[in-house]
Each structure stands twice: as C-alpha cells, then as structure tokens.
Amino acid sequence: MAKASLDVVGIGNAIVDVLAHAEDGFLQTHGLAKGAMTLVDADAAETLYAAMGPGVEMSGGSAANTLAGLASLGGRGAFIGKVRDDQLGAVFAHDIRAAGTSFETAFAAAGPPTARCLVLVTPDAQRTMQTFLGAAVDLGPEDVDPAVIESAEVTYLEGYLWDPPRAKQAFLKAAEIAHGAGRRVALSLSDPFCVERHRAEFRDLVENHVDILFANEIEIAALYETADFDAALAAVRGRCALVALTRSEKGSVVVAGQETHAVPAAPVDRVVDTTGAGDLYAAGFLYGAVRDFTPAECARLGGLAAAEAISHLGARPESSLAGLVTAARRPA
Amino acid sequence: MAKASLDVVGIGNAIVDVLAHAEDGFLQTHGLAKGAMTLVDADAAETLYAAMGPGVEMSGGSAANTLAGLASLGGRGAFIGKVRDDQLGAVFAHDIRAAGTSFETAFAAAGPPTARCLVLVTPDAQRTMQTFLGAAVDLGPEDVDPAVIESAEVTYLEGYLWDPPRAKQAFLKAAEIAHGAGRRVALSLSDPFCVERHRAEFRDLVENHVDILFANEIEIAALYETADFDAALAAVRGRCALVALTRSEKGSVVVAGQETHAVPAAPVDRVVDTTGAGDLYAAGFLYGAVRDFTPAECARLGGLAAAEAISHLGARPESSLAGLVTAARRPA
Numbered sequence: 001m002a003k004a005s006l007d008v009v010g011i012g013n014a015i016v017d018v019l020a021h022a023e024d025g026f027l028q029t030h031g032l033a034k035g036a037m038t039l040v041d042a043d044a045a046e047t048l049y050a051a052m053g054p055g056v057e058m059s060g061g062s063a064a065n066t067l068a069g070l071a072s073l074g075g076r077g078a079f080i081g082k083v084r085d086d087q088l089g090a091v092f093a094h095d096i097r098a099a100g101t102s103f104e105t106a107f108a109a110a111g112p113p114t115a116r117c118l119v120l121v122t123p124d125a126q127r128t129m130q131t132f133l134g135a136a137v138d139l140g141p142e143d144v145d146p147a148v149i150e151s152a153e154v155t156y157l158e159g160y161l162w163d164p165p166r167a168k169q170a171f172l173k174a175a176e177i178a179h180g181a182g183r184r185v186a187l188s189l190s191d192p193f194c195v196e197r198h199r200a201e202f203r204d205l206v207e208n209h210v211d212i213l214f215a216n217e218i219e220i221a222a223l224y225e226t227a228d229f230d231a232a233l234a235a236v237r238g239r240c241a242l243v244a245l246t247r248s249e250k251g252s253v254v255v256a257g258q259e260t261h262a263v264p265a266a267p268v269d270r271v272v273d274t275t276g277a278g279d280l281y282a283a284g285f286l287y288g289a290v291r292d293f294t295p296a297e298c299a300r301l302g303g304l305a306a307a308e309a310i311s312h313l314g315a316r317p318e319s320s321l322a323g324l325v326t327a328a329r330r331p332a
Numbered sequence: 333m334a335k336a337s338l339d340v341v342g343i344g345n346a347i348v349d350v351l352a353h354a355e356d357g358f359l360q361t362h363g364l365a366k367g368a369m370t371l372v373d374a375d376a377a378e379t380l381y382a383a384m385g386p387g388v389e390m391s392g393g394s395a396a397n398t399l400a401g402l403a404s405l406g407g408r409g410a411f412i413g414k415v416r417d418d419q420l421g422a423v424f425a426h427d428i429r430a431a432g433t434s435f436e437t438a439f440a441a442a443g444p445p446t447a448r449c450l451v452l453v454t455p456d457a458q459r460t461m462q463t464f465l466g467a468a469v470d471l472g473p474e475d476v477d478p479a480v481i482e483s484a485e486v487t488y489l490e491g492y493l494w495d496p497p498r499a500k501q502a503f504l505k506a507a508e509i510a511h512g513a514g515r516r517v518a519l520s521l522s523d524p525f526c527v528e529r530h531r532a533e534f535r536d537l538v539e540n541h542v543d544i545l546f547a548n549e550i551e552i553a554a555l556y557e558t559a560d561f562d563a564a565l566a567a568v569r570g571r572c573a574l575v576a577l578t579r580s581e582k583g584s585v586v587v588a589g590q591e592t593h594a595v596p597a598a599p600v601d602r603v604v605d606t607t608g609a610g611d612l613y614a615a616g617f618l619y620g621a622v623r624d625f626t627p628a629e630c631a632r633l634g635g636l637a638a639a640e641a642i643s644h645l646g647a648r649p650e651s652s653l654a655g656l657v658t659a660a661r662r663p664a
Contacts (some may be wrong), residue, residue: 020430054400054427054648057389068386087419087445095386098352113419316386 007075007290009152012063013136014081015115016088018055022120037129037191045132058314059095063158065315069283071100072321078102082139088114108135127275137164141173150181153290159190162198186212189219212242254295263299266307276315280305301328339407339622341484344395345468346413347447348420350387354452369461369523377464390646391427395490397647401615403432404653410434414471420446440467459607469496473505482513485622491522494530507541518544521551544574586627595631598639608647612637633660
C-alpha cells in the first residue's frame with residue numbers, strides 16, 4: 001500500500017452559512033425544531049431569511065468544516081462537494097482553499113444556486129439550522145476522483161449526504177475505492193432527524209462500510225432506537241473498529257473494540273455558539289487517528305478543537321488550532 | 333416645515349465587506365496602505381481575495397453602517413445606495429432592512445456586481461480596506477427620491493460618494509432638496525486618501541453645503557493641509573454649524589460655533605477590530621443631534637456606539653445599542 005499523501009478526504013454538502021442571533025420566540029413563531037437541521041426548499045428559505053435578523057455569511061457544511069479544522073491543526077486534506085458558479089460558490093471555494101484544504105470539484109454551471117444554511121443562534125448558544133441544499137443535490141459519483149480517495153488515509157463522509165439523491169452513490173463509490181486501497185472510511189451521523197430519515201441504511205453502513213463512526217448521544221440513540229446512552233453504546237460496540245460518541249459538556253466516549261475510554265470535555269470560558277462543535281471534534285479526532293494517537297488522545301484533541309469552535313460565532317476555526325496537538329498528547 | 337418622519341436618510345456606497353485576519357507582513361507583501369481605504373478594480377480585488385485567508389461576509393458601507401447603528405439605537409432611518417440583483421446584493425438588502433432601516437433603491441439589473449470591500453484586520457485591530465465599487469458606480473440622481481429626503485431631519489452623506497462618477501450628482505441633488513425643505517445636511521470625510529482625491533470640492537462642500545461635519549483627526553488635517561490638530565480645528569471652526577472630530581482613544585472634540593467640547597473615549601475591554609468605529613460614532617452623534625441633545629451628549633453617544641463596534645469583528649452592531657442612549661445623557 002502506497003503511503004498516503006493526504007490525511008483525510010472529506011465528502012459533504014458544500015454550504016455557505018448565514019448566521020444570525022434569534023430569540024426562542026422566533027423559533028416558535030416559525031415552527032422551527034430547535035437544535036436540529038431541517039431541509040427547506042428555496043421558497044421556505046427565502047421566507048425565513050426575510051423574517052430573520054441581519055446575518056453574517058461564513059462558509060460551512062459539516063464535512064467541509066471538519067476539513068478546515070484539520071488543516072488548521074496542521075493536517076493535509078481535500079474536500080469534495082458541489083457549488084454553483086455563483087458568488088456564494090466563489091466564497092465557499094475561496095474559504096476552504098484559503099484554510100489550506102484542496103478543493104477541485106467542478107462547479108455546477110446550471111441548476112440551483114450554491115447551498116445555504118440559515119443558522120439561528122439563540123441566547124443559550126444553541127444553533128437551529130434550516131438548509132436549502134441548492135447545488136449540493138448535483139453531487140454525484142462522477143465528482144469522486146479515485147486518485148484523491150486512494151491518496152488519503154481516511155475518507156470522511158457526512159450522513160447529510162443521504163439527503164440529496166445522488167450523493168449517496170458518490171459516498172458508496174468513495175468508500176469502495178478507499179477500502180480497495182487499504183484505507184479507512186469514517187462517517188458522521190450528522191443529525192438525529194437525518195438518522196430518522198435513513199436509519200436502516202445508516203445501520204447497514206455502520207456495520208458493513210465504516211471503520212470510524214462519529215455520533216452525538218442523541219444520534220446514536222436514534223440509530224438504535226433507545227433513549228438510554230449505555231444501551232446505545234452497547235448496541236454499537238463491535239459494529240465498527242472505532243466509535244466516538246460526543247456528549248456536549250460531558251465530553252466524549254470512545255469505543256475501540258472491547259475498550260471504552262471516557263474523556264472529559266475541554267474547558268470553555270463562555271459558550272457563544274455551538275455551530276460546528278461536532279465537526280471540529282471530528283477534525284481533532286481524525287488528526288490523531290491518522291497519526292496513531294491513542295483513542296483517548298484522539299478524543300482529547302477532538303474536544304479541544306470543539307471547545308475553540310463553540311467559543312465564537314461560526315463553525316470554522318477563528319485562530320490556528322496547531323497549538324492544541326501537543327496539549328492533547330499530555331497525560332490527562 | 334412638516335415634522336420629519338425620519339431621523340436620518342443616508343446616501344452611500346452599498347458594499348458587502350469580506351473580513352479576514354492578516355499579519356502586517358501580508359499588507360507589506362501586497363503593497364497595501366495600512367489603515368486606509370484604497371479603490372481597486374475587479375482584477376485586483378480577485379487577486380487579493382485569492383491570496384487572503386478565509387473570510388466572513390458582512391454587510392458594510394460607511395453610511396449604511398451608520399444607518400444600521402442609528403436603527404439599533406432606536407432611530408428611524410432610510411438608506412439610498414446601489415447594489416446589483418445578485419447574491420451579495422440580496423445579502424446587503426436583507427441586512428439593512430433586517431436592521432430596521434428602509435432601503436428602496438432599485439437594484440441594478442445589469443453591469444458590474446455588488447460592491448465588496450476586502451477588509452484585512454491586523455493583530456493590532458487596525459483595518460485596511462480594498463474596495464471594488466462594482467454596482468455602486470451606478471448610483472445617480474435618479475435614485476434620490478425627493479419625498480424621502482424631505483421627510484428626514486438630516487441627510488447624511490459619505491465622502492466616499494465622490495469616488496464613483498455620478499454619485500456626487502445624487503449627493504448635490506439630495507443636499508439641495510434637504511435644504512429646500514429646511515432640513516440639515518451632514519457629511520463624513522470618510523478617509524484621508526479620499527480627502528486627498530477631492531480636497532477642493534470637500535472644502536467647498538464643508539463651507540457651503542454642510543451643517544454637520546464628521547472627520548477623524550487625520551482627515552481634517554488632510555482637508556486643511558496641516559499636520560497639527562489644533563490648527564485643523566481652528567481652520568474648520570465657523571465653516572459649518574457643528575463639527576465632530578474623532579481622535580480614536582483620545583475621544584472626540586465637538587466644535588459648535590465658538591464653543592469647543594472635548595469628550596473622552598468610552599472604555600473598551602479589548603479592541604478587536606476598528607472597522608466601523610467612525611460610522612458608529614456618526615450614528616450615535618446623529619441620533620442625539622436630531623433629538624436636541626447637547627453637543628457633548630451627542631459626542632458621548634457617538635463614543636459609546638463606536639466602543640461597541642470596535643469590541644468585535646465587523647462594523648455593524650452585534651447587540652442592541654438602545655441601552656446606550658440613557659448612559660450618554662448622564663452627566664459626564
């Protein structure tokens with residue numbers, strides 16, 4: 001097996017976030033499911049946008065955030081995702097490249113505009129997301145370059161890819177190429193509603209196609225239809241080599257075969273906005289995983305990267321994460 | 333004279349800011365004039381954008397920021413400025429309306445895209461701006477609705493309007509209508525390089541068309557070609573009714589006829605980004621000026637609004653400024 005030239009290649013929905021502060025009453029008035037990611041069509045996105053407050057635009061997308069975080073840690077990554085050749089598409093491409101991540105997916109020259117996610121941040125720092133997938137629905141297997149997948153230690157896929165119609169084909173193609181090249185495949189379950197929409201397929205993926213699984217405690221409970229974290233943990237054990245379960249302020253739990261490692265959350269002065277917490281946890285964890293960090297060290301680096309993400313508005317790192325690597329390797 | 337239904341109507345370049353952190357070395361490498369606003373063409377903007385780090389998009393524009401600040405203070409305002417019917421134009425229109433400011437200027441249906449300003453924030457919190465004027469060059473006198481100007485207590489104009497070819501005609505038309513309706517006209521000198529470009533015209537404006545003048549100490553020194561603040565102050569005294577001169581951490585000085593009021597700067601925990609400091613000072617000052625606050629109270633409210641702006645990234649208020657009004661009216 002050739003040495004990998006990339007740490008991680010991520011495949012995901014290429015999205016520009018529009019972040020705005022909102023009160024809980026605004027979520028209620030507009031019937032929004034707090035804390036969740038809900039898919040909306042262009043009209044619903046327009047209506048909500050017109051009603052919400054002044055926004056800040058920032059590149060987003062779950063796997064794309066992870067790759068930006070990986071680059072900030074000093075890792076080498078590439079991202080595959082679909083934007084239109086419009087202004088927000090140019091913003092997305094600029095930002096991920098400027099973060100240090102390779103991004104060579106062809107822009108769509110027709111069809112819907114670049115995807116956007118309206119992110120409403122409530123005073124409790126929770127984020128509620130309404131996503132118009134736009135051009136992201138055009139991602140297909142033709143966008144997966146086998147050479148890029150083969151060159152990466154890990155192919156990382158977001159569960160959200162199960163929403164647009166053809167992206168799952170891209171996903172499965174990439175997973176097959178990765179395994180054919182002796183590489184690993186990682187998956188994030190993304191969102192509990194996303195798990196509800198695709199439970200049977202996600203269970204099959206976890207059992208048969210994935211080596212590293214990321215989920216938060218609500219998502220893993222949704223996957224195995226239990227309200228109990230320990231039951232969910234028992235259900236997933238043994239189904240893939242490495243499972244990282246995040247629990248917000250309770251830290252995270254890594255399941256590696258029969259071993260279980262609980263790692264406390266990294267301290268945060270003030271939680272401003274939880275957007276990107278899971279994405280950045282995955283960034284730190286994967287950075288460690290491809291460098292043979294212990295599972296607990298991977299979880300610690302994930303927690304440190306997540307702590308940076310939630311200390312400011314937006315998902316992408318505001319300052320370099322490179323200094324976190326050493327901190328994660330110190331004995332806990 | 334009919335009672336004004338608006339406090340302020342602002343006319344300015346309608347711009348979306350792209351903010352990114354940069355080191356001083358980056359400014360040197362790209363030959364950028366630190367702290368200044370420099371006009372660039374589309375190609376130069378593209379080249380610089382490709383070289384700079386990941387960005388955050390936020391609506392900007394000097395007078396537009398002032399109107400957003402005025403609305404946040406509880407004032408009633410309208411903005412006149414030109415965007416294209418593109419994605420960034422929609423962002424600009426959404427944000428200023430969502431701030432509570434009326435914005436009814438027709439979007440350009442052809443021609444260059446919505447203006448953008450690449451704002452590089454260095455570790456000392458100073459901002460350096462490269463502006464591609466785009467659709468803003470299409471603003472002309474046909475965009476000035478006399479009824480809106482007549483309905484506003486103050487017509488506020490940014491000096492940057494002297495850069496695009498036809499905007500100054502819009503400016504002069506608006507000033508004439510405002511004075512014809514017994515209203516006041518305010519002007520910001522905007523930027524020392526802008527003053528250099530248009531010195532003779534700006535001197536004539538200040539003397540013959542403007543009732544309230546805003547400038548920082550460098551701009552007023554540039555206008556009267558002196559390096560000495562007191563000499564500049566003496567030169568401007570008597571040329572228009574009310575002159576507010578900002579001096580960064582030294583606060584501001586108001587010249588009202590023969591009176592002079594020096595007001596200290598409002599305290600700031602940490603200066604993060606000076607983008608918008610002058611714009612928000614004008615917002616606070618004008619809010620007071622149309623409510624018969626004393627000159628010192630106007631300056632205090634300006635200073636408080638500016639202090640909020642420099643405590644975070646970006647020019648527009650992050651939280652409601654309404655609470656500042658009472659603080660400004662307390663005896664100093």
